[in-house]
Amino acid sequence: MENGAPMDEELKLETDILTLDYLLCSAVKGVIDDRRAQRDSQQRLRQNGEDLFATFDVFMQLFQQNHPDAELSDDLRIKLQILTVTNLFCRRYRASVFMPSKETLQTQRQHNKERANAWLQQHKGCIILPENGAADGPTDRASRETIRRQMYSLMRVPYDENIPALDSAVTLLDILPEYMALCRMVSKTVQDGNWMDQPIFFMLHSALEQILIHGTTISHAANEAFAWGCPLDVESTQFEKADFIIEWEAFRDSVKESLFPDTQTTWESQLGELLDKKSPLTQFEDSILVWLEGVLRLQNTPILAQLEEGNLDGLTVEETEAFMDRVGIR
Template sequence: MAMSSPSPPSPEGGKRANPETQVEVDVMILDYLLYMAARQVIAGRKAQRSGVVAGGSNGAADAEYGGGDGDERMVGDMPLMMVDSFLPIFKANHPTHLVPESTHSRLLLLKFSTLFVHRLQRSPSTPPLPSLQHLRARNHARATTWLSHHPPSQSATSIFNDLSNGLPIPPQSLHQNRRHVLSHNCPPNTVLTTPDFYGTPACLSLRDTLPAFMELSAYITSTYKSGRVNETWEKMAAEYMLQAALEAYLVYGESGDAALRECFAWGFDAEAMDGDAGEGGFLVNTMFWDEDQSIMEKWARIRNEHMQALAPPPQTHLQAHLETVATRFPLFRFEGRLLDFLWALTRHETAPVLAQLETGCLDGFSREETEALTRRVGIQIN
């Protein structure tokens, strides 16, 4: 398939492309780029994980990723660069245009997938520190509001008290934990260059990315699944919270109970229904609500079970217990399930128009109608 760009202004008559046609073409291009970039990011990380398993810590995966010669390219960079180049142009040309729901969901999927997949290593996708600080302040404010409406239960209070002792974890242990995570989750050729980044304030943490996961899930659920989540998703979301808490203490060296409280501050908040959390916050809140309260009750149980797993048994050192929990819930296994979930989202939605046109056939259109559309928007099918 070859795409021809919209015609430039004519030197003689100053003729420009029809505005309606132009926005249609630009939306199709944006939709296609988002779709391809998200698939590349997710598929690239899934392939990279295969190399991690095959290579272990001996460098056997170097050949697959161009390692051993200083090549530290992140998966999916080229499609992301195309999105980064085109999105500002689209916003400048169509500042008031609302993109279709499918395009918005692809944008949320790409945003979260990129942050999650690239979080362990510094990359062009890593937000600058001031942006991260703003993100963390916003996330903390959201959690503080939620917690003010949900006094902790007696069991939760006990967990919070347990986390007041034995923290923060000593620096040497933090360093070892960082190396352990990287050796099990990154290609061997990048592990030596990453410890000075992972676990620092400049690095995205799982706690930083958790709200983006919730926003993506809520939008997909409200748009395609009648607003209801199932138990499989609830268990994955609860483990995300647990993994975020483990990382906060074992890798980032947090102390006290603030990190744990923030990580698990998710669920329906009746007092926030009329608040100013914006569309994303509203959808996240309603995702946990149902008329007969079955979702709310099940979510509360699953959430509390995962939070309770962090409470050390009597006479058990907190650090040793948290490391045991991390072994029980391997981050690598969790990431695999999450990537499968994200990949399923890319396959659930209808492919973008331009992706369909690559096959020469558009859903719901005859061959003749497809050809008429391509002529109208300036696309040539070979």
């Protein structure tokens, strides 16, 4: 490209997509790295993930202004969903301009409740009703506040003026629909069947958080959090796929039922057993972070990241240099 020559629109779009892809993947990695550093009690002068996400956010706004009709590839749409889940999941403990507002959360929560109720009406056998008004979780605000403080301490997050107010804090139940959408998007490419258990544990921890911190009854929290079908692509009629879905639904229902104590067990003992032994919160977070990184690795490596390494996949050094000349980055 000659110096001073205007860049045609097609080439401009191509180079902007390259930049968007690079910034997007960098932001995902940076946000996860920041959360891990926080968990490991590492002191950082700057939060790299915060800076990388801010850079991506500004560029994304410019991209949408400059290319309002641009069609993004499936690869980019999946990466955008990965970033959405990563940002909400890793940074929900602190107030941030990059998190949904209280008003947005209220609207989303109403939509999510309506979706869950519609699903339950179609799957009435999955509805669990409260029994005889028995104790159904902590009912006083002081107890819930104590539990919230304990959770922050466990997750190595300072409980200070930077935490969001309880009604404007992003919860796992808020994130769950975005996470399930991502699971559906990648179900054709993720071949490891073990990862399919993770959505169920995401439902479990979503319900536990609602019960222990937000004062929702066990039955209401469980019914909404577990109101999901298997995210596996079910277009195929293969018998083994149908069998897998049946097994998945049975496991989902058994985990949901594990929230409810029997007549000999208090709710404190029942939920404590889940959090202490069966699915500790730190272990759950680790598994989600590893999964998000794994799903990102399954996507195409950004071309600009490949160029940082000196060559493009499938191209010779000479072809790589020719490409760099064409898009004006050399």
